[in-house]
Amino acid sequence: MAVTLIGAVIPSKPALARRRDDRGEYxxxxxxxxxxxxxxxxxERLKQLARYERRxxxxxxxxxxxxxxxxxxxxxxxxxxxxxxxxxxxxxxxxFIDSSHFNGWSEGRWGDRNGRGHRWDDGIxxxxxxxxxxxxSYGSGRRSREVTDVVRAMVRGGRIDMAVENHxxxxxxxxxxxxxxxxxxxxxxxxxxxxxxEHGRLLLP
Numbered sequence: 001m002a003v004t005l006i007g008a009v010i011p012s013k014p015a016l017a018r019r020r021d022d023r024g025e026y027x028x029x030x031x032x033x034x035x036x037x038x039x040x041x042x043x044e045r046l047k048q049l050a051r052y053e054r055r056x057x058x059x060x061x062x063x064x065x066x067x068x069x070x071x072x073x074x075x076x077x078x079x080x081x082x083x084x085x086x087x088x089x090x091x092x093x094x095x096f097i098d099s100s101h102f103n104g105w106s107e108g109r110w111g112d113r114n115g116r117g118h119r120w121d122d123g124i125x126x127x128x129x130x131x132x133x134x135x136x137s138y139g140s141g142r143r144s145r146e147v148t149d150v151v152r153a154m155v156r157g158g159r160i161d162m163a164v165e166n167h168x169x170x171x172x173x174x175x176x177x178x179x180x181x182x183x184x185x186x187x188x189x190x191x192x193x194x195x196x197x198e199h200g201r202l203l204l205p
Contacts, residue, residue: 024102026079028110029153033075034067036172047108054099058091076170084156130158131204135184139173160204164196
């Protein structure tokens, strides 16, 4: 059960002190905080914090919530590079984020094609991509978790190419048991469904 913490605040660094050299190789798509089985989406919170600070230390207080009380947690940042390959950056609790990896860190230009991003940003969120992920779940039978946002973040060049693993999907809903990733999606408007076993590879379409 997640616990909400009172008193989490945004660092008070003046806006004028923000750095403008956010020229990292990767653009952030999503950020999740917690364990493999219990985690929360902190993308918007991290974007808010990044506007004020480059050096951020991972903690429950930072995100205002403890999604896995008593367990060691980590922050996973899903990002896309210049070559459109997706990479997961993982920072353990108490670690500092290395913001130099990320493009548009302090200006909140995360996946923003209309902002002042560099030329390679232009294809990161292409509305014309052939594949549209409607829903995705990972697990076994009734013990499954929704992973729609994670799978959507893996779409690149109109396709999805990803390994179906606990660490890739950011969760392990049934430890010690074989699991399946189920994806409901459309290709050029036609609705389809795919089921890929754990340790398999998802290639869509």
